[in-house]
Amino acid sequence: MKLVLNFTPVWAELELILDGIMLTIGLSAAAIVLGSALAVLLVGLKSLAPRWVGLLVDAYVELMRNTPFLIQLFMIFFGLPLLGLKMSGATAGLLAMTMNLGAYATEIIRAGVDATHKSQIEAGLSLALTRLQVFRYVVLNPAFAKVWPALSSQFVLMMLASSICSFISVSELSGAAAIIESRTFRSFETYIVVTLVYLALALALKSSLLLLGKRLFPNASGLERLDVKAGSV
Amino acid sequence: MATFGFPEMMFILRSAGWTLLLTALAFTIGGIMGGGLAVLRLSQSRILRNIAAGYILVIQSIPVLMVLFMSYYGLSLFGIDLPPFLAASASLAVYCSAYLAEIWRGSIQSVPFQQWEASSSLALTRAQQYRYVILPQAVRVSLPPTVGFLVQLVKNTSIVSVVGFVELSRAGTLVNNATFQPFKVFTVVAIIYFLICFPLSRLSRHLEKVMHAGRRH
Numbered sequence: 001m002k003l004v005l006n007f008t009p010v011w012a013e014l015e016l017i018l019d020g021i022m023l024t025i026g027l028s029a030a031a032i033v034l035g036s037a038l039a040v041l042l043v044g045l046k047s048l049a050p051r052w053v054g055l056l057v058d059a060y061v062e063l064m065r066n067t068p069f070l071i072q073l074f075m076i077f078f079g080l081p082l083l084g085l086k087m088s089g090a091t092a093g094l095l096a097m098t099m100n101l102g103a104y105a106t107e108i109i110r111a112g113v114d115a116t117h118k119s120q121i122e123a124g125l126s127l128a129l130t131r132l133q134v135f136r137y138v139v140l141n142p143a144f145a146k147v148w149p150a151l152s153s154q155f156v157l158m159m160l161a162s163s164i165c166s167f168i169s170v171s172e173l174s175g176a177a178a179i180i181e182s183r184t185f186r187s188f189e190t191y192i193v194v195t196l197v198y199l200a201l202a203l204a205l206k207s208s209l210l211l212l213g214k215r216l217f218p219n220a221s222g223l224e225r226l227d228v229k230a231g232s233v
Numbered sequence: 234m235a236t237f238g239f240p241e242m243m244f245i246l247r248s249a250g251w252t253l254l255l256t257a258l259a260f261t262i263g264g265i266m267g268g269g270l271a272v273l274r275l276s277q278s279r280i281l282r283n284i285a286a287g288y289i290l291v292i293q294s295i296p297v298l299m300v301l302f303m304s305y306y307g308l309s310l311f312g313i314d315l316p317p318f319l320a321a322s323a324s325l326a327v328y329c330s331a332y333l334a335e336i337w338r339g340s341i342q343s344v345p346f347q348q349w350e351a352s353s354s355l356a357l358t359r360a361q362q363y364r365y366v367i368l369p370q371a372v373r374v375s376l377p378p379t380v381g382f383l384v385q386l387v388k389n390t391s392i393v394s395v396v397g398f399v400e401l402s403r404a405g406t407l408v409n410n411a412t413f414q415p416f417k418v419f420t421v422v423a424i425i426y427f428l429i430c431f432p433l434s435r436l437s438r439h440l441e442k443v444m445h446a447g448r449r450h
Contacts, residue, residue, distance in 0.1 A: 066384065066430035067423045068391035070402055075423065078415035156294075163296035164392060174298055188306040195299040202294035 009184035010193055013176075020176030021197060023090065027172060028159040028205075030094055035101030035158070036151075040140065042106040043113055047135055057106065064103030069161055072096050077168045093165035093172075101158045108150045112143030145217035152209035156202050163198070173197060235411045237418060245418075248404030249425050251318075255390045255400055258322040260383065263329025270334035272363070275341060285334065292331035297389050300328045305396045321393035321400075328389065332382055340375035341367060377441035384430045384437070391426075401425060 042061070046054040064072065076099075077092040087095070116139045124134035144151075166174035177194040181187050235241070273285035292300060304324040308315060315323065344367050352366040394403035405422035409415050 062431065062434070063427065066388075066434055067426045068388040068402065070391040071405070071419055071423045071426060074402075074405070074409075074415065075419045078409065079419060082416060160294075160296040163298045166298070167392075167395075174296065177302075187302070188310050191299060191302040191306060195295050195303055198295045198299055199291060206294075 005189055005192075006186060007189050007193070009186050010180060010189050013180045013183065016171075016176045016180055017173070017193065017197065020171060020173040020194075021201070023170070023172040024159070024162055024201065027090065027094055027097060027162050027165065027170075028155075031097035031101050031158055031162070032155050034094075034098040036105055038098060038102030039105030039109050042102065043109045043140075044135060046106075046110065047113060047139070048131060061103045061106050064100055065107065069096065069100050070164055070167060072100055073164060073168060089165065089168045089170040090172075092168060093162070093170045097158060097162060097165075100161075101154065104154050104158075105151060108147050108154060109140075109143055111150075112145075112147040113139055115146060116143060145219070148209075148213040148217060152206065152213065155209060156205050159205055160198065160202060173201075237408065237412045237414050241408045241412065241418075242421070245401065245404045245408060245421060245425070248399055249401045249429075251399065252387065252390050252401040253429070255318070255322055255325065255393065255398075256383070256387050259325035259329050259390070260386060262322065262326035263386075264333055266326060266330035267333030267337060270330055271337035271341060274334060274338045277359075289331045289334055292328060293335070297325075297328050298392055298395070300324055301393060301396060317396055317398040321390075321396055321398045324396070325386065325390060325393065329382075329386055332385070333379065336378045336382060337371070337375050340371040340378075343374045344370045373444055377437050377444065380433055380440060381437040384433045387429055387433070388426065 042057045046057045073093065073096040076096050077087075077089065080087065080092070120138050121134055124138040125131070129137070162172055163174035165172055166178055169175060171179060173194055177190050181190045184190065270285045270289065273281045274289070276282055276285075301321075301324040304327050305320050308320065308323070348366055348370065349362060352362045357365065390400055391402040393400060394406065399407070401422055405418050409418045412418065
């Protein structure tokens with residue numbers, strides 16, 4: 001057995017790796033913001049709109065949660081151009097990530113919304129708040145505070161799943177790795193470096209989300225938090 | 234140009250069988266590894282605890298794709314040349330083990346501490362405590378999240394095509410490359426995945442309800 005690791009050719013491609021890191025961060029950040037917005041919209045529809053709209057939301061959530069992210073990505077990237085919607089790999093990746101994260105976040109936030117006590121809503125309504133205001137201030141805010149840990153894990157999982165975008169040749173971190181591998185033939189070395197970068201990114205994202213949670217929801221105690229499971233995509 | 238007809242459909246269905254087989258093998262190997270890790274994670278030796286915790290943290294903080302590449306190229310670097318199916322199962326088992334270990338650690342810890350104390354005062358060894366007192370109670374708690382994780386595993390088998398194994402997703406890609414009917418092909422593939430995953434999701438939710446194990450406080 002001869003085990004020789006040579007990292008020099010990989011370091012020569014540092015620029016590609018840095019570009020990949022930027023794209024991974026950009027895609028993940030955008031998907032987190034847009035996906036959360038989509039989730040709030042869907043949870044709002046489920047709480048405020050007529051029942052059949054809620055059923056549609058349920059169907060969407062179940063469809064997204066029970067099919068692989070890769071297939072969703074393929075449907076968007078290969079399928080939508082047939083309808084005249086041509087888009088770059090990165091755009092397709094962002095759209096797929098947003099739709100996928102939106103479904104998972106809907107399920108998580110909904111658990112927080114369901115945990116709101118009925119008397120809270122009644123109290124809000126009796127203060128002459130509109131239903132939308134009650135949803136916004138009485139229901140949604142505490143719900144976010146309760147499910148923040150689960151939501152954070154889901155965000156981290158989405159960042160990790162962004163690696164699947166390399167399947168449609170988006171040159172985010174994994175895509176960059178594939179390019180470097182084909183240029184240098186140093187597969188193991190390339191993937192060691194990229195894996196360590198992912199590890200650092202995930203740990204950094206995890207701790208920043210923890211800090212953000214403490215800032216955003218200073219009053220949420222650990223006990224109030226719901227035990228909602230995040231699921232990988 | 235081929236059309237999406239009966240032979241293509243059969244090809245996709247056969248590949249779905251491979252997806253199931255891959256899931257079963259990865260879950261079996263990953264389950265054995267995960268069980269060991271969960272026990273290590275709760276062992277009385279601090280070093281063993283930290284090793285298990287470190288392994289779990291690292292695997293859970295990197296993409297499944299990287300676990301796949303690392304174990305695939307890692308194995309071949311050490312001169313072990315596995316056929317694609319075994320290589321893919323081994324890589325998925327590594328991924329699976331970290332998540333199952335965390336789920337099962339939580340389930341073991343949900344058994345009240347007094348159960349440990351009571352059984353140790355009956356002079357049971359640690360292995361006996363696990364076998365007769367702790368595990369029978371922990372298994373109940375662990376069932377819903379374990380079945381839930383199975384759904385994630387089925388979905389994540391979709392990315393093993395990168396190491397050259399033809400399962401459901403890869404079959405879809407191949408058929409699409411030949412027929413250029415992405416909507417039709419990937420809709421069929423998505424439906425098959427859904428038919429595998431949705432019942433499992435429902436089963437997990439059902440078990441959670443029957444066992445009242447959904448919320449722990």
